[in-house]
Amino acid sequence: MSFDLLRRAGSVLNTHYQIISSEVVFGYPNIGEEYPDQWRRLLLPLSNQSLWQIFGESNLLSIEGSLLCSHLKLWGGLEDQLSSVYPQPDWLASDNLHRPKYSLDALVGVGDKKLHELTKVAPLVEALAHHQGRSKPLKVLDIGGGVGHLARLLTFYHGVTVTSFDRDQRLQQKGASQIKRHLANQEGSCCPLEWEHGQWGDGGDQKQLLSNKTLLVGLHACGNLSAQLIEAGVRNAVPAIISLGCCYARFTGTGRHYLSQAGQSLSSTQRIEWNQFSLTLSSRAHRPPSFAAFERDLLVKSYRYKLHLLLFHLLDTKKFVAVGEVRPHHYQGEFFNYTLGRLAHLKIKHQLGKDQIDDFVQQQWVEDRVRELIICDLIRWQLGRVAEIFLLLDRALFLEEQGYRVTVLPLFDPRISPRNLGIVAYRGDRSD
Numbered sequence: 001m002s003f004d005l006l007r008r009a010g011s012v013l014n015t016h017y018q019i020i021s022s023e024v025v026f027g028y029p030n031i032g033e034e035y036p037d038q039w040r041r042l043l044l045p046l047s048n049q050s051l052w053q054i055f056g057e058s059n060l061l062s063i064e065g066s067l068l069c070s071h072l073k074l075w076g077g078l079e080d081q082l083s084s085v086y087p088q089p090d091w092l093a094s095d096n097l098h099r100p101k102y103s104l105d106a107l108v109g110v111g112d113k114k115l116h117e118l119t120k121v122a123p124l125v126e127a128l129a130h131h132q133g134r135s136k137p138l139k140v141l142d143i144g145g146g147v148g149h150l151a152r153l154l155t156f157y158h159g160v161t162v163t164s165f166d167r168d169q170r171l172q173q174k175g176a177s178q179i180k181r182h183l184a185n186q187e188g189s190c191c192p193l194e195w196e197h198g199q200w201g202d203g204g205d206q207k208q209l210l211s212n213k214t215l216l217v218g219l220h221a222c223g224n225l226s227a228q229l230i231e232a233g234v235r236n237a238v239p240a241i242i243s244l245g246c247c248y249a250r251f252t253g254t255g256r257h258y259l260s261q262a263g264q265s266l267s268s269t270q271r272i273e274w275n276q277f278s279l280t281l282s283s284r285a286h287r288p289p290s291f292a293a294f295e296r297d298l299l300v301k302s303y304r305y306k307l308h309l310l311l312f313h314l315l316d317t318k319k320f321v322a323v324g325e326v327r328p329h330h331y332q333g334e335f336f337n338y339t340l341g342r343l344a345h346l347k348i349k350h351q352l353g354k355d356q357i358d359d360f361v362q363q364q365w366v367e368d369r370v371r372e373l374i375i376c377d378l379i380r381w382q383l384g385r386v387a388e389i390f391l392l393l394d395r396a397l398f399l400e401e402q403g404y405r406v407t408v409l410p411l412f413d414p415r416i417s418p419r420n421l422g423i424v425a426y427r428g429d430r431s432d
């Protein structure tokens with residue numbers, strides 16, 4: 001069943017390969033046939049509020065019956081099918097997990113998003129480490145553990161011993177001193193927490209850290225790291241793995257995108273040749289938290305696209321230029337200020353003044369073209385989740401091929417933490 005879903009996701013991505021493998025604005029002044037006129041005509045008259053309903057809330061009523069609507073249903077449906085391919089085992093049900101109340105001292109430096117993630121992941125790690133039938137809990141090895149938020153909660157509240165591994169020793173020192181300062185006098189028992197420092201994945205596994213008692217965890221281990229930790233876990237026959245990936249575009253090297261035999265056996269119409277654009281797309285948040293955040297995204301896009309048009313039409317820059325990011329408040333200010341700042345940053349010589357810039361962007365045809373680019377980008381954005389599901393299914397299948405029981409499930413509210421799909425793999429004596 002999981003292979004079927006991988007194949008279906010692969011077919012969707014292949015059908016729309018032109019969309020996922022390039023940015024909308026690259027072909028400007030053309031917008032390719034991959035975004036059919038029919039789709040654009042359907043969406044162009046819609047207000048931001050209506051676009052939010054379609055793309056932010058998956059409410060497709062206003063475009064029901066259209067071809068685009070069937071595509072969006074098909075793409076969104078792949079995520080829904082994950083839960084039938086990987087039904088949630090009972091022991092993972094929320095009611096069966098231990099959810100202690102953490103003290104404020106234990107949450108020093110933890111923002112709202114991280115708090116949400118930790119309160120979901122830590123009880124899950126405890127359940128997997130302690131499950132019935134195991135005389136001693138598994139020891140957690142948290143790869144890319146950073147400042148050690150997860151390690152801190154696991155050792156203080158969940159009765160789990162942790163080694164927190166990261167290449168950034170300064171983060172680890174900060175985490176260790178936070179514990180000393182805030183939790184030194186904490187009452188009750190605390191399991192050992194060790195800090196290991198190094199680059200995971202280069203020059204072989206850190207074998208000495210892996211054993212048949214290890215529960216390997218990677219919470220938002222970016223780029224190669226999440227694939228590398230899964231491979232190392234399998235090579236060293238660890239009994240359990242929890243992996244949440246992120247920043248897929250930080251993959252380096254080739255061959256890391258297909259860990260499974262199943263993935264490698266895909267036909268050419270289901271296999272994806274990944275590039276930086278499709279990987280970046282798979283890392284994009286697929287659910288803005290609110291209409292206000294959605295409108296902010298649209299505003300950022302409109303500034304960027306207007307600048308692209310200005311470069312093309314006023315400054316004769318016919319080749320695509322990456323205009324880069326600026327701090328959010330710059331998108332709230334006047335467009336000409338943003339433009340002058342970006343042109344200076346990009347070291348592009350020009351004689352443009354405020355009036356000329358304003359006159360250019362206030363033209364109706366500029367507004368229309370920018371809106372069209374934004375609409376195509378919204379459609380492209382919907383394929384990001386399909387791309388992410390495809391990447392994760394391959395990893396899940398690899399683990400299944402290696403004899404693990406696997407489940408892939410949303411661990412976080414996607415509006416709070418959009419990289420929310422976790423792979424939970426275990427072998428041994430769990431009976432469910």
Ligand SMILES: C[S@@+](CC[C@H](N)C(=O)[O-])C[C@H]1O[C@@H](n2cnc3c(N)ncnc32)[C@H](O)[C@@H]1O
Pocket residue numbers: 114143144145146147149165166167168171198199200201218219220221222225246
């Ligand atoms: C996105 S952060 C996640 C931190 C933490 N797990 C969390 O969720 O708060 C990724 C962490 O992985 C670490 N990292 C990335 N690649 C690494 C590697 N190859 N070896 C060790 N650590 C690595 C980074 O230093 C960073 O702390």
